[in-house]
Amino acid sequence: MHVQPYLNFNGRCEEALTFYREALGAEVTALMRFGESPEPCPGMPAGTENKVMHSALKIGESTVMASDCECRGAPNFQGVSLALSPATTAAAEKAFAALAAGGQVHMPLGPTFWSPCFGVVADKFGVSWMVSVPA
Structure with missing residues (x-):
């Protein structure tokens, strides 16, 4: 499956x-x-x-x-995030900046207890991305 x-x-x-x-x-x-x-x-x-x-x-x-499904209006992505796991902080920064263009940063990239680099951004279509470099 x-x-x-x-x-x-x-x-x-x-x-x-x-x-x-x-x-x-x-x-x-x-x-x-x-x-x-x-x-x-x-x-x-x-x-x-x-x-x-x-x-x-x-x-x-x-x-x-x-x-495009039914082509009946604006996309609506609520309650779901796509998790992106770049191998390095530099790759995460590049991907995050690109996804943030025209979108909205919900949590800026930064270190967390589980990742050296983690952040959350909704791209210009409203798709939420959790960008996290593996520890």
Whole structure:
């Protein structure tokens, strides 16, 4: 069994994929648009043919899946954080700064009893990231 996060960007998925490629060096390993579906997607608003039906994004050794889902408004990511574990403090600082661009820092990077460098940031899409260098 394997658990993977699946993020719904509600119309901003392609923008998010580009952001994570630039911010984290992520790689898009799969991308399918609604217009490429072999069957119509019920309930989709007109003009969403080029929106992302499904994508997979490789970040380090992990895969995060993402979609535009129903394309009905702003994304809403509450109660969930993605944990990012860069190997070094320098890598954590770089990733944190990139994720914070246009977002909101909830806890600045700093040492904790469990990590030499830990911080929490919500990126410009509202996705919460806990950045933590392993002790």
